[in-house]
Amino acid sequence: MTDKNKKSLHVKTGDRVIVIAGKDKGKTGNVKKAYPSEGKVSVEGANMVTKAQKPMPAAGVQGGLVKLEAPMDASKVMVVCPACEKPTRIKHSVVDGKKVRVCKKCGEQLDV
Secondary structure, eight states: OOTTTOOOOSOOTTOEEEEOSSTTTTOEEEEEEEETTTTEEEETTSSEEEEEEOOBTTTTBOOEEEEEEOOEEGGGEEEEOTTTOSEEOEEEEEETTEEEEEETTTOOBSOO
16 A cells, blocks of 8 residues: 555544434444545444345354444544543644644543
């Protein structure tokens, strides 16, 4: 992957977010996985899809319909600040020579 294709996201794995657009608008959950190269995130309990799973007796996997979270565009989620408990945009500032994410509403650091 070249630097041109590399994107950065405003959310990281483990962040608490709220969905602001789409069929799951208003739901909150934690980011299970972030896909920066695709600009997508997977959120717990949001964007649920049903997948047909083939049985694999050798691996002990039972067949059937499986519900799982599909990745969604990162622009559809907004970080919930742990301090003020409100959905917020983030800004970047340098603290002790390190770039950190900061809540725009209350000024608290999101990166601990």
